[in-house]
Amino acid sequence: MALVSPLEYAILRSAGRRRSLREIAAELGTKPEDLMRYVESLRARGLIRVERREVEVYELTEEGAKYAREGLPELAALRAAKCGDICVVEVPDTPEGRIVLANLARYGLRPRGGRIEAPRDEVEKALRAVEERQRLLEALAAGGEIPRDALQEFQRRRLVRRSSRVEIYVESAADLASLRVAEMKTALTSEDLRSGAWREIVLKPIDATIEVPPAPAPVPHFFQDFLEYVREVMVGLGFEEVRGPILEYEFWNFDALFQAQDHPAREVHDTFFAEWEGRPPEPPPPELMERVGREHEAGWGYRWSREKALGLVLRSQTTATTIRALAERGEGTYKVFAIGRVFRPEHIDAKHNVEFHQLDGIVVGPGLAFKHLLGQLEQIAKALGMAEVKFKPAYFPFTSPSVEVYARHEKLGWIEFGGAGIFRPEVTRPLGVEKSRVLAWGWGLDRVAMILLGIEDIRDLFTADPEKLAEYYRRWSAFKRTVGSRGARYTL
Numbered sequence: 448m449a450l451v452s453p454l455e456y457a458i459l460r461s462a463g464r465r466r467s468l469r470e471i472a473a474e475l476g477t478k479p480e481d482l483m484r485y486v487e488s489l490r491a492r493g494l495i496r497v498e499r500r501e502v503e504v505y506e507l508t509e510e511g512a513k514y515a516r517e518g519l520p521e522l523a524a525l526r527a528a529k530c531g532d533i534c535v536v537e538v539p540d541t542p543e544g545r546i547v548l549a550n551l552a553r554y555g556l557r558p559r560g561g562r563i564e565a566p567r568d569e570v571e572k573a574l575r576a577v578e579e580r581q582r583l584l585e586a587l588a589a590g591g592e593i594p595r596d597a598l599q600e601f602q603r604r605r606l607v608r609r610s611s612r613v614e615i616y617v618e619s620a621a622d623l624a625s626l627r628v629a630e631m632k633t634a635l636t637s638e639d640l641r642s643g644a645w646r647e648i649v650l651k652p653i654d655a656t657i658e659v660p661p662a663p664a665p666v667p668h669f670f671q672d673f674l675e676y677v678r679e680v681m682v683g684l685g686f687e688e689v690r691g692p693i694l695e696y697e698f699w700n701f702d703a704l705f706q707a708q709d710h711p712a713r714e715v716h717d718t719f720f721a722e723w724e725g726r727p728p729e730p731p732p733p734e735l736m737e738r739v740g741r742e743h744e745a746g747w748g749y750r751w752s753r754e755k756a757l758g759l760v761l762r763s764q765t766t767a768t769t770i771r772a773l774a775e776r777g778e779g780t781y782k783v784f785a786i787g788r789v790f791r792p793e794h795i796d797a798k799h800n801v802e803f804h805q806l807d808g809i810v811v812g813p814g815l816a817f818k819h820l821l822g823q824l825e826q827i828a829k830a831l832g833m834a835e836v837k838f839k840p841a842y843f844p845f846t847s848p849s850v851e852v853y854a855r856h857e858k859l860g861w862i863e864f865g866g867a868g869i870f871r872p873e874v875t876r877p878l879g880v881e882k883s884r885v886l887a888w889g890w891g892l893d894r895v896a897m898i899l900l901g902i903e904d905i906r907d908l909f910t911a912d913p914e915k916l917a918e919y920y921r922r923w924s925a926f927k928r929t930v931g932s933r934g935a936r937y938t939l
């Protein structure tokens with residue numbers, strides 16, 4: 448008495464006296480490759496016989512598939528014939544036209560002077576023959592079988608190509624009455640072993656040698672490529688790149704940006720607070736912390752805590768990185784940017800992810816004003832190839848005036864993809880920046896990529912689906928080729 452799983456039993460019953468695995472899979476509503484390991488396991492136990500045979504298959508070429516969809520060109524030519532007792536078939540004097548004439552000659556319609564003139568009944572006979580070819584071509588496209596001579600003819604015309612496939616045939620070698628259907632598990636528990644239940648359990652077989660259907664060839668990751676492109680655009684605009692840690696002090700992520708310690712964005716539902724046993728990042732200079740603390744106490748009127756500022760978070764904005772650069776370099780004339788991952792405990796949907804990428808930038812120099820900020824944002828948006836961008840007044844604790852930046856997504860409509868503003872004096876003063884003004888912005892690059900590539904769901908940037916990855920890579924390559932040649936429109 449052999450034990451088999453319910454699925455193995457179904458395979459044996461369906462196999463009976465020799466059948467192709469594809470038929471069995473179709474009957475059981477699954478795919479042959481999903482049955483293979485069970486077939487292998489049955490074979491190993493002598494319950495089934497397996498035979499692999501190479502079979503010829505005919506598949507449509509690209510041209511064949513096109514004609515199956517749109518109709519053979521000679522069919523259109525015959526249908527357009529002008530008939531009295533004599534029919535006249537005209538074709539354009541092009542390579543395609545000449546192919547049509549050559550094909551019609553096979554049905555006995557001889558061209559003369561680039562056109563065909565023949566008695567009506569001959570043309571009708573040819574039309575019926577061509578219609579029959581069309582029917583066969585469509586039948587083949589739908590997966591049906593067609594006569595051999597038709598296949599050979601299509602092959603000569605390069606509408607069909609021959610290849611081979613391994614077809615698997617199985618035949619039950621078991622007496623169904625002698626089998627017992629048992630539970631199937633992937634792993635046994637110690638309880639199964641102790642109680643002896645393992646004797647009544649079928650273990651799910653694993654066979655790593657089974658062929659799987661081919662997956663599309665791997666392509667470079669479009670979003671990685673995109674981030675590299677943004678980096679190059681920024682460098683091309685004269686910016687210098689700066690980098691900063693992902694595990695960041697609250698100080699740089701919030702305090703140095705004049706974001707009060709009881710600001711709602713500093714609650715657990717908006718920020719990932721971190722505990723870290725390893726080596727922490729280099730702490731901020733103590734004097735700087737003092738100056739920032741005093742600015743908070745004077746400006747927001749609460750008791751500032753140094754301990755709180757030394758707490759660790761997963762960076763929630765790359766402004767944490769540009770403010771580090773500002774603190775390091777101080778007064779002067781310069782432009783820097785940072786590209787990096789940021790983290791926020793969002794409710795995940797098509798536009799929000801808990802992990803995304805930002806481009807932050809600052810422009811530092813004396814005499815800079817709001818118009819320069821808008822001009823700078825416009826320049827970057829254009830350089831990236833964004834078509835339509837809009838600015839709206841907004842609020843951030845660290846800038847004044849502030850704007851939100853919107854762009855139009857072909858499916859999702861206007862979406863916000865970033866913020867910008869001029870750093871408030873409360874931000875720049877403790878850093879020793881008093882003469883210069885600082886233009887600052889932070890853009891969500893995931894959303895920019897969605898807008899540029901027409902991606903409708905932010906989660907798709909992290910998809911593991913090879914088809915989607917290949918599709919997005921195609922869109923990305925096409926975008927890169929045409930960037931710079933699109934019209935752009937900007938409104939305030």
Ligand SMILES: N[C@@H](Cc1ccccc1)C(=O)O
Pocket residue numbers: 763764765766807843846849865866867868887888889890
């Ligand atoms: N850091 C802000 C964006 C911003 C950056 C710089 C200036 C103004 C706004 C955000 O992530 O929403």
